[in-house]
Structures are given as structure tokens and as C-alpha cells.
Amino acid sequence: MPRLPNDVAHLHLNVLGRDRELEIPVRVGPADVLDLLSPARAIASEVAAIAAEDARSKGREVTCRAGCGACCRQVVPISVVEATALAELVSAMPPERRARVQRRFSEAVRRLETTRLIDRRAPRGHRALHSSRSGVEEAWIDVSQRYFAAEIPCPFLEDESCSIHPERPLVCREYDVTTPPERCASLDGGAETTVRPVRMGEVLASVARSLGLTNATMIPLVLALEWADVRGGRLRVPLDGEAMLRALFAEAAAAGDAPAPASATDDLTGSR
Numbered sequence: 001m002p003r004l005p006n007d008v009a010h011l012h013l014n015v016l017g018r019d020r021e022l023e024i025p026v027r028v029g030p031a032d033v034l035d036l037l038s039p040a041r042a043i044a045s046e047v048a049a050i051a052a053e054d055a056r057s058k059g060r061e062v063t064c065r066a067g068c069g070a071c072c073r074q075v076v077p078i079s080v081v082e083a084t085a086l087a088e089l090v091s092a093m094p095p096e097r098r099a100r101v102q103r104r105f106s107e108a109v110r111r112l113e114t115t116r117l118i119d120r121r122a123p124r125g126h127r128a129l130h131s132s133r134s135g136v137e138e139a140w141i142d143v144s145q146r147y148f149a150a151e152i153p154c155p156f157l158e159d160e161s162c163s164i165h166p167e168r169p170l171v172c173r174e175y176d177v178t179t180p181p182e183r184c185a186s187l188d189g190g191a192e193t194t195v196r197p198v199r200m201g202e203v204l205a206s207v208a209r210s211l212g213l214t215n216a217t218m219i220p221l222v223l224a225l226e227w228a229d230v231r232g233g234r235l236r237v238p239l240d241g242e243a244m245l246r247a248l249f250a251e252a253a254a255a256g257d258a259p260a261p262a263s264a265t266d267d268l269t270g271s272r
């Protein structure tokens with residue numbers, strides 16, 4: 001159980017048989033669920049570093065480098081908390097850059113519609129990637145393949161690099177490839193990754209859901225702006241910062257021992 005003296009939480013991590021101590025700044029008093037992003041990122045980065053160390057101990061090195069954006073054309077599942085933060089990030093951009101990024105989001109959504117990955121008649125803020133396959137896993141494989149085939153670059157990808165690197169989603173921090181970059185050129189190219197003992201985006205989404213803030217969990221990054229536009233305001237409710245942080249730690253500890261929650265994949269693919 002983390003201790004919460006003053007404004008720092010001390011967290012003990014035991015991941016892949018390795019122990020780490022983390023000090024995480026705590027927002028004492030009223031906070032909202034977006035304040036959990038910073039601790040979630042700290043945990044995701046530490047866990048990714050441990051996973052890379054684990055791979056190295058087995059003779060595999062992480063090959064991801066700036067200038068390689070191969071994985072930035074895959075579905076990027078993010079929590080609705082991150083979607084809201086990304087929408088606010090885009091809103092705060094200088095006008096020219098903001099307009100450029102918004103155009104890319106619009107183009108990405110248009111391609112989701114023309115390739116029938118989403119239903120153009122469904123209400124904004126409630127759309128999900130659509131699959132006619134039954135079964136969570138089959139639906140996920142189906143939408144992943146169709147999305148990749150549609151060649152939809154992430155709206156934040158510029159010159160094959162992430163233009164929002166310090167603010168990038170949790171999944172982008174956790175996804176590290178250990179095979180030559182050429183293998184990332186296709187979904188079945190045999191790319192191998194480090195292990196992902198916990199998926200902090202899904203943890204964050206579960207916490208927001210358990211706090212009663214939303215019934216949505218994960219969405220594709222390219223739907224972030226429309227989701228936040230319609231529903232993001234509901235997440236900006238002041239709550240007890242310490243209690244939320246404890247919920248985040250508890251959820252992360254539980255998720256570390258469990259497979260990805262099926263509900264997250266259901267939301268993303270709209271297969272329910």
C-alpha cells in the first residue's frame with residue numbers, strides 16, 4: 001500500500017521479478033481524473049523500462065527510434081481520460097498548428113467512415129470501430145487489419161516522428177519493438193515487442209469508470225476530439241485526489257495479474 005506523506009506517494013513496484021521504488025507527486029485535496037495522467041505515465045514509463053531491461057537480459061534490444069513511425073498507423077487505443085487531455089492539448093496549440101492537427105483528425109475520421117470502420121450515422125461521441133465478427137478477439141483482429149489497410153496515420157505523426165512526444169498516450173509509451181523496423185511494415189511481419197505486464201491506459205479507463213464518471217473506456221485515438229467535444233466535460237468533476245490515486249494504484253496492481261479487460265476491447269470495437 002503506498003504511503004502518502006505531504007505531497008509525494010512512495011510506490012513499490014515488483015514487475016517481472018524486479019523491484020523499483022517510485023516517488024510520485026500527489027495532488028492533495030480536490031482534483032479531477034485527468035490529474036491521474038501524470039502518475040499513470042510515471043508508472044507506464046517505469047514498467048516499460050523494466051520490460052526493456054528484461055528483454056535485454058534475454059539478448060533482445062528495443063529497436064524503436066525517433067523517425068520510425070511504422071506503428072503510428074495502427075489502431076491506437078487510448079482511455080477516454082487521455083482523449084480529453086489530448087483534445088485540450090490540441091485546443092491549446094497555436095492557431096496554425098491547431099488547424100493543421102484538426103484537419104488531420106477530420107481526415108482520419110472521414111477515412112474511418114468511407115472504409116466503414118465506423119458508422120457515419122451513429123452519434124458523435126458514441127462511435128466505435130465496427131466489426132461484424134462475433135467474439136471480442138475476432139472483432140479486434142478484424143478492425144486492426146482493416147484499420148491498418150486503410151493507411152490512417154496518427155494525426156500527431158510528423159516526419160515519421162511523434163509531434164507530441166512528452167504528451168503521447170500511455171500505449172505509445174508501453175509499446176516497444178525488439179525486432180528490425182522492417183517487420184513493422186505489416187501487421188503479420190513478425191514484429192516482436194517487450195512484454196506489457198500492465199496496460200496503464202486500461203487501468204486509467206477502469207478507474208474513471210469505477211468513479212462513475214463515464215461508462216466508456218477505450219477509444220481509438222483518431223476519435224479523441226469528437227469524443228471529448230461531446231462527452232469530455234463530464235470528466236472534469238472535482239474529487240478527492242488521494243482517494244483517486246489509491247484507486248489507480250489498486251487497479252494497476254490488480255491489472256498486473258490479469259489479462260486485458262474484455263470490456264475495453266468491446267468499447268473500442270463496438271462489438272456488443
Ligand code: SF4
Pocket residue numbers: 069071072073076154155156157158161162163164165168169172
Ligand atoms: S501519439 Fe505519437 S507515438 Fe502515439 S501513435 Fe501518434 S504519433 Fe505515434
